[in-house]
Amino acid sequence: MTDPTPTSSDPAPIDRKLLIEGLGKGLRVIEAFSDDRPRLTATEAGVLTGLTRTAARRYLLSLVHFGYAATDGKYYWLLPRVLRLGQAYLEAARIPRLVQPYIQRASMQCGETFNVGSLDGQEIVYLARSNAPRLISIGFHPGARVPAHVVAQGFAILSTLDDAALDTWIARHDFTNFTGATLDDPVVFRSNVVAARALGYAQADQYLSFGLSGLAVPLKDRKGRCQYALSVTVQRQMYPDDQLVAQLLPVLREVAETLRPIL
Structure with a gap:
């Protein structure tokens, strides 16, 4: 018998009533950026994350406000501050x-x-x-x-x-x-x-x-x-x-x- 998958030790599902859905959506917006897609419009971000253009734009503007992204009014791109998220894991x-x-x-x-x-x-x-x-x-x-x-x-x-x-x-x-x-x-x-x-x-x-x-x-x-x-x-x-x-x-x-x- 082979070993279980690497996800077999994941915690049990959490009651969705206890989740902050907006946090998950915001993280999806961050993950939408990649080497192939370093700059995104709100429309493109919405398509990639399953959000409406309006919702995606609000999340992108929030990232700009908190210093995780920048914009020229049409396109958005991530800033080095985002690296703090991954660095926190590596350090902790x-x-x-x-x-x-x-x-x-x-x-x-x-x-x-x-x-x-x-x-x-x-x-x-x-x-x-x-x-x-x-x-x-x-x-x-x-x-x-x-x-x-x-x-x-x-x-x-x-x-x-x-x-x-x-x-x-x-x-x-x-x-x-x-x-x-x-x-x-x-x-x-x-x-x-x-x-x-x-x-x-x-x-x-x-x-x-x-x-x-x-x-x-x-x-x-x-x-x-x-x-x-x-x-x-x-x-x-x-x-x-x-x-x-x-x-x-x-x-x-x-x-x-x-x-x-x-x-």
């Missing part, structure tokens, strides 16, 4: 602080950069990063988000889902091709996730960037549940043939087993 959450000394020790041991991340919908969001002893280190900074199908952490976490949950996730995902080596065929992608499930680790070779390879293992807690993954990203030329797995998989597994009793 237990997991980044818990794993930091362990991934830092692993980094000093082998000279590479290690990351811990979690699956958030269709993306991996990186929560912690070691500081590699090298002058130029490779990896993702805390807060970075990438499509789950292009990084080893995505394969590692998805490999802990049961077949039904995995199929549901795949059906919702946009398999954008980044390098030509990206696994953009859902059938091939699924077979690779299933293979990672059997191996207990996942590898991603130039799926996101040329010349970079990643290796990841699921981080499971004492009950076998998985909400996080541990990974290392390297220059593939430094680890020819099977050297990446041979040299760094034991390090990843050792850290994962050490963390398991305290996650």
Whole structure:
């Protein structure tokens, strides 16, 4: 039997009478902005969030008033103040602080950069990063988000889902091709996730960037549940043939087993 999905530990639904619906709508407006949509009109924001133009405009103007957005009268865009929302999590959450000394020790041991991340919908969001002893280190900074199908952490976490949950996730995902080596065929992608499930680790070779390879293992807690993954990203030329797995998989597994009793 496979492990439950990463959302299995979510709290029970809250009585809607206790919710502030306006807060949820305001957060949806913030989330409507993206790399592809850095500037939005009230009409565009309304379409993206399911709100009327008038309602979207009120939320956008509120964001402007409180310093989270700016406007030229037609378009709206987010301001750096929004980063406080994510930074508050990184500073207050237990997991980044818990794993930091362990991934830092692993980094000093082998000279590479290690990351811990979690699956958030269709993306991996990186929560912690070691500081590699090298002058130029490779990896993702805390807060970075990438499509789950292009990084080893995505394969590692998805490999802990049961077949039904995995199929549901795949059906919702946009398999954008980044390098030509990206696994953009859902059938091939699924077979690779299933293979990672059997191996207990996942590898991603130039799926996101040329010349970079990643290796990841699921981080499971004492009950076998998985909400996080541990990974290392390297220059593939430094680890020819099977050297990446041979040299760094034991390090990843050792850290994962050490963390398991305290996650």
